[in-house]
Amino acid sequence: MKIVFLVLLGLHSAAAVTHSLKNIVTASSQVPNFPEFVIVGMVDDVQIQHYDSNTTRLVPKQDWANRVTEDNPQHWERYTARCLGLQQIFKGYIETLKHRFNQTGGVHIFQWVGGCEWDDETGEVSGFRQVGYDGEDFLSWDVKTNTWIAPKQQAVITKNSWNNDKALMAHYKYLLSQDCPDWLKKLVNYGRSSLMRTELPSVSLLQKTPSSPVSCFATGFYPDRAMIFWRKDGEELHQDVELGEILPNHDGSFQMNVDLNLSSVTPEDWRRYECVFHLSGVKDDIITKLDKTAIQTNWGKTGDGRDGGFPLGAVIGGVVVLLLLVVGIVGFFLWKKNKKGKDGVQPANTTDASSSSLSSSVEVQNTGL
Structure with a gap:
């Protein structure tokens, strides 16, 4: 299996009007010297929070990101507990997919990306989710129809299960069209002086x-x-x-x-x-x-x-x-390029709805894969 590391690059300049909130969740099996579970949160592709299974703590990575405690003093403790829960769910996902793909040992990577974008000039918002396994697309979310698409036969059972849960799909739509953009706007305001700065080379x-x-x-x-x-x-x-x-x-x-x-x-x-x-x-x-x-x-x-x-x-x-970004931030790049548009860019799901940079874009499916 070809493993390509994910490089977290790219920020919006003062002239840019499109902002993004993104969470990248990576679960791995038998990868030497790398945590089995990592979550990275980013605003405008700037890392704002990090969790991994070695430290078992969700922590801010920017001073301004810590302002979330102004409204919720227990923010980091609360979502550390949520990350611990996700860690166990993702571990189960990898075991399920190993069985479904008729695999035994070896290195395996399961990853999803989820979040939203907001145009601060037009007010337009959109959400995205995509799931990958061992370097290839596993599930893609169609933003127009609010349904999952299965590019592989092994993903069809998951696609059908998730799409048939109408309450959950409605919950997705709310999270990525309203809750996530609201949180993104708040974070952009917190980090405006840093995110909008300009330095010449x-x-x-x-x-x-x-x-x-x-x-x-x-x-x-x-x-x-x-x-x-x-x-x-x-x-x-x-x-x-x-x-x-x-x-x-x-x-x-x-x-x-x-x-x-x-x-x-x-x-x-x-x-x-x-x-x-x-x-x-x-x-x-x-x-x-x-x-x-x-x-x-x-x-x-x-x-x-x-x-x-x-x-x-x-x-x-x-x-x-x-x-350092590769080793300390995320893991592995499962998609050679982001595919925005009708195929969606992204991942998925939890039934616990709450305003936060984590819950808005990382919602974990309780019914499993």
Whole structure:
């Protein structure tokens, strides 16, 4: 089984008007050095709460997230108890699915994602749920019909059982169309100063060897809604360029790069090229001219005699944080991409209705799988 780790990235900028509340629940079997059960809650893809079976405590991960105790002083204790209950239910889910798929030992992962989105400009709200098992879709929720869809034969029995519980399906609709958005609005208000901040990056030109592509490297920006690209004579380039992924830094900011292959470019034409960094919500772009004397290298001196060298600390820091996010936040990515729309993105269910970031999007089916 191919295991792909889930990377929790992406925040909304001040210009963004769509906010999201999401809970990711991961149960695992026989995964070395990893908790058997993990819950991560996120607002605008920023982690706000965490629970795992090793600590058996639901705890806030942002200072502003702890403001939930203003209205409910026992919030963390109450939902720690709920997480303990979910832990046992999910353990049973894995055993049920192992039997249904005719499996015995080995590594197995059961995961669901649930939550809602809210457009603070139009007021439009929508919910989502999706369930995955061992790296593949198991159940998807159709937001338009408020029913579950089974992409696998082994999921049909669960789909029928859950869809036939009309009271529970009505409860789902209420939670994800009203309760979850109400809680999301409250959390966005709590964290507005953090979620809406804007930080510009430092931009450098890097080159490994004289024949390597020149990399335009931006680090320290926030949020992650950004673009970086090369252009020639004012026109964006699509050939001889390679765009890297956005990665997190240790301080919560982000980094990204775009490489330009100059093998067919004469030195005289270098002045026609420039790197452009654009951050959503910021009017002015950061433009960096392709200048040989400004390139940092790890093979010697730059053209003007200065010491070269990549800012490896920033790069390594991003990689380390990425690994920490993987190990300390969630587990495994069961879907190679989110599939929003009529197939839904998401998971499921509990019959205990209560206003909270956990209950609104993680409702556990008491009748089992």
